[in-house]
Amino acid sequence: MVEFAPVPDFARGPKIPDSGYLVTELGGGAYGITSGLVTTMFLVTKKGVVVVDAPPDLGEKLLIGVEEVTPKPITHLIYSHAHADHIGSAHLLTRDGLKIVAHELTAQFIKEAQDDNRPLPNETFGGARSELSIDGERIILEYTGDWHQAGNLFIHLPEQKILTAIDSFTVKNAPFFRLAFSAHVPAYFDAMDQMLEYDFETVVSGHMALFGTPEDVQTNREYIRDLRASATEALRMVDLREAVAAVPDDNRQAQLKVWMDAVVARAAELMPASWGKRLGGNDIFLTDNLNAVAWSVFID
Ligand SMILES: [Zn+2]
Known part of the structure; x- marks a missing residue:
């Protein structure tokens, strides 16, 4: 559990x-x-x-x-x-x-x-x-x-x-x-x-x-902007070759998965710790939310 x-x-x-x-x-x-x-x-x-x-x-x-x-x-x-x-x-x-x-x-x-x-x-x-x-x-x-x-x-x-x-x-x-x-x-x-x-x-x-209230909408906007800033920075920082070094060369799908997991893990470290005190469920949904935002930053 x-x-x-x-x-x-x-x-x-x-x-x-x-x-x-x-x-x-x-x-x-x-x-x-x-x-x-x-x-x-x-x-x-x-x-x-x-x-x-x-x-x-x-x-x-x-x-x-x-x-x-x-x-x-x-x-x-x-x-x-x-x-x-x-x-x-x-x-x-x-x-x-x-x-x-x-x-x-x-x-x-x-x-x-x-x-x-x-x-x-x-x-x-x-x-x-x-x-x-x-x-x-x-x-x-x-x-x-x-x-x-x-x-x-x-x-x-x-x-x-x-x-x-x-x-x-x-x-x-x-x-x-x-x-x-x-x-x-x-x-x-x-x-x-x-x-x-x-x-x-x-x-x-x-x-x-x-x-x-409108303040709650503002808080959510601030939160998702932090998700985006962290994901953007993590995409810049995580080196693809380094991230996938342990994955076989011929398995490109596994490489993508391992690379994005590394990006999300790095982005999670970059998120301001204060969110844990400002919003409930931050720990529950952080990696899912970061995954969605990081892919969006990468492909949209
Ligand atoms: Zn719905």
């Missing part, structure tokens, strides 16, 4: 009750809901409820959480992106008249997946922007690039000052695995700048129990 650093108190978030979910009021009719592992939000309007995503880790608890707040029906479901860990319980919300809104690239992924638990959206848009007006509530959907998966949305509620950016980062923690499985690392770096251009006070980022 690998030893991990204890989870720092600041990264833990609230305790989840025995019910398995926790609803948090975010203001202006908006609520956050979390299972502890996944987090999303919903907005109560005059006539109904607009829900973002339907993660299986919440499952029925999402419906119970909404009912705890309001008897109004769920009228709209917005897909942040196509991944099953965020929308794989959408079938539980389907009813006559439910509008499912997504980017057309998200609809394409869902079509390919042929997954009955992820019903196809019935209102899609292409391009970069769509603005919804639901009972007078403004919801702005923006697609700025494939920072996580093609079709992923920034969902901005300007009145409530909430930005929902599912799988963009983890509040008070290092990004999961390879920059949260980013489809395109340069777009991931751009996404942090783009997020900070919105007018918001709360960010809903999709995983673990905490909601964040």
Whole structure:
């Protein structure tokens, strides 16, 4: 068993009750809901409820959480992106008249997946922007690039000052695995700048129990910039021939693997040690994150 650093108190978030979910009021009719592992939000309007995503880790608890707040029906479901860990319980919300809104690239992924638990959206848009007006509530959907998966949305509620950016980062923690499985690392770096251009006070980022602030986005940006600086320096420092000296000449694939492992190990040494005190999960995901960033620096 690998030893991990204890989870720092600041990264833990609230305790989840025995019910398995926790609803948090975010203001202006908006609520956050979390299972502890996944987090999303919903907005109560005059006539109904607009829900973002339907993660299986919440499952029925999402419906119970909404009912705890309001008897109004769920009228709209917005897909942040196509991944099953965020929308794989959408079938539980389907009813006559439910509008499912997504980017057309998200609809394409869902079509390919042929997954009955992820019903196809019935209102899609292409391009970069769509603005919804639901009972007078403004919801702005923006697609700025494939920072996580093609079709992923920034969902901005300007009145409530909430930005929902599912799988963009983890509040008070290092990004999961390879920059949260980013489809395109340069777009991931751009996404942090783009997020900070919105007018918001709360960010809903999709995983673990905490909601964040613009400062948390800034911290993640600083962290990934340190990953990139360390990876860039390590790529310069690690000598390919030296690194692969023990690998047989005719095994080029093994050489690549051993070389990149050496780059990542060197980059890890170059990362400021203070991150262990500033973010949870740094020790868990550091080498995966560095691997993603180092390859990106090398090939993008
Ligand atoms: Zn995802």
